[in-house]
Amino acid sequence: MRQSSETGLILGIESSCDETAAAVVRSGTTALSNVVASQMSLHANYGGVVPELASREHLRNIVPVVREAMSRANVTFADLDAVAVTEGPGLAGALLVGITYAKALTFGLDKPLISVNHLEGHIHAVLMEARERSEAPMDLPLLALVVSGGHTHLYLARQGSANTWTYRNVGRTVDDAAGEAYDKVAKLLGLGYPGGPWIDALAPHGNPRAVPFTFGHINSRPPRPGVTNKKAPATNEGPHFDFSFSGIKTAVLRYVETHHLRESIEARRAALAADQSITPKSETVANLCDQQTLDLIASFQYAVVGNLQRQTFAAAEALGAHSIVISGGVAANSELRRRFQAEADRRGLPIAFPSLALSTDNAAMIAAAAWPKLLARDFASEDLGATPQLRLGQQ
Ligand code: KG4
Ligand code: ZN
Numbered sequence: 001m002r003q004s005s006e007t008g009l010i011l012g013i014e015s016s017c018d019e020t021a022a023a024v025v026r027s028g029t030t031a032l033s034n035v036v037a038s039q040m041s042l043h044a045n046y047g048g049v050v051p052e053l054a055s056r057e058h059l060r061n062i063v064p065v066v067r068e069a070m071s072r073a074n075v076t077f078a079d080l081d082a083v084a085v086t087e088g089p090g091l092a093g094a095l096l097v098g099i100t101y102a103k104a105l106t107f108g109l110d111k112p113l114i115s116v117n118h119l120e121g122h123i124h125a126v127l128m129e130a131r132e133r134s135e136a137p138m139d140l141p142l143l144a145l146v147v148s149g150g151h152t153h154l155y156l157a158r159q160g161s162a163n164t165w166t167y168r169n170v171g172r173t174v175d176d177a178a179g180e181a182y183d184k185v186a187k188l189l190g191l192g193y194p195g196g197p198w199i200d201a202l203a204p205h206g207n208p209r210a211v212p213f214t215f216g217h218i219n220s221r222p223p224r225p226g227v228t229n230k231k232a233p234a235t236n237e238g239p240h241f242d243f244s245f246s247g248i249k250t251a252v253l254r255y256v257e258t259h260h261l262r263e264s265i266e267a268r269r270a271a272l273a274a275d276q277s278i279t280p281k282s283e284t285v286a287n288l289c290d291q292q293t294l295d296l297i298a299s300f301q302y303a304v305v306g307n308l309q310r311q312t313f314a315a316a317e318a319l320g321a322h323s324i325v326i327s328g329g330v331a332a333n334s335e336l337r338r339r340f341q342a343e344a345d346r347r348g349l350p351i352a353f354p355s356l357a358l359s360t361d362n363a364a365m366i367a368a369a370a371w372p373k374l375l376a377r378d379f380a381s382e383d384l385g386a387t388p389q390l391r392l393g394q395q
Pocket of ligand 2: 118360
């Protein structure tokens with residue numbers, strides 16, 4: 001096995017949910033390629049990800065996607081220093097496709113295999129792009145909000161010796177993830193899947209204060225004795241800043257019922273089903289909704305973003321974070337970016353977001369997160385398996 005990592009070329013592979021992705025990243029800084037085969041249109045018919053279909057599609061896509069990533073990067077397998085793959089969290093069958101392929105590849109090539117936590121990947125997407133722009137490293141400790149369809153987590157991140165990163169989970173959702181709430185509310189309102197981009201596009205057309213949604217206080221979490229993970233030390237005594245998004249979803253449902261919106265929702269669902277060309281980016285999208293629905297959508301987004309913002313900045317202040325990183329699919333949201341940026345500016349806290357392409361799932365983030373592990377020679381063993389509930393850092 002090669003001992004040096006002079007070129008720092010890592011092939012990243014990501015298959016934890018509904019995107020088959022591969023990317024080649026040099027020294028955790030420059031993405032030479034970043035290929036994503038999305039299964040969105042397949043799952044859109046069901047209004048959510050169907051695990052069995054996801055695994056089948058990953059199987060179909062993994063070889064061409066990796067080949068495409070290698071070809072766009074203009075490198076050969078022999079040039080690689082390591083292959084990095086998502087170990088978890090995610091769908092077991094979906095993860096296994098990427099892991100099995102990565103293991104076979106590294107075995108055949110006699111190269112190191114690096115396992116990466118998907119959530120750590122989301123954080124490193126932002127750090128990689130900051131390095132690519134030659135910005136000064138983010139001040140540590142940094143507070144990372146990873147907010148997507150499957151996760152709403154706050155981590156306090158530090159860099160230890162030998163380039164390694166350590167994470168402390170200081171907040172998480174106790175029920176639905178924020179992106180899941182977006183998707184469920186969009187589905188309830190007869191909009192397309194995934195719901196985030198639709199609500200993002202429609203919200204500016206409504207009054208965000210029309211429906212006063214509220215979020216209750218969540219008590220600091222009790223210890224969770226049943227949950228163990230070999231990679232997650234159990235104790236984490238500090239304050240926690242947890243989230244809950246199932247209440248607002250129910251509140252939207254109640255609003256729909258008490259305001260008799262069902263009929264117009266069904267008409268919208270039928271119109272969208274009949275005209276697949278309408279996308280959340282199109283200018284005509286607001287014409288699909290009456291003003292009451294637009295106000296409801298704007299109020300939902302205003303409340304969700306406000307809640308994410310309050311918890312994140314409260315955590316940053318209480319824990320003495322010196323910078324903030326926002327990542328995950330919901331980090332693509334325009335209102336979220338605007339309000340978080342304004343609040344960070346007000347407090348004089350540096351804040352960074354990924355580009356839109358690296359907000360949602362991709363493999364460049366997996367290769368970027370693997371770079372410090374390559375430097376530290378932190379390699380996965382040959383018996384690496386999928387860990388669907390994998391946690392990141394100290395809980
Ligand atoms: O990170 P990601 O691609 O996959 C997961 O790890 O879950 O995130 C997908 C989630 C979906 O719930 C989607 O609705 C949400 O991110 N999303 C958005 C936006 N774009 C994607 N949510 C709000 N606003 C957006 N612009
Ligand atoms: Zn993700």
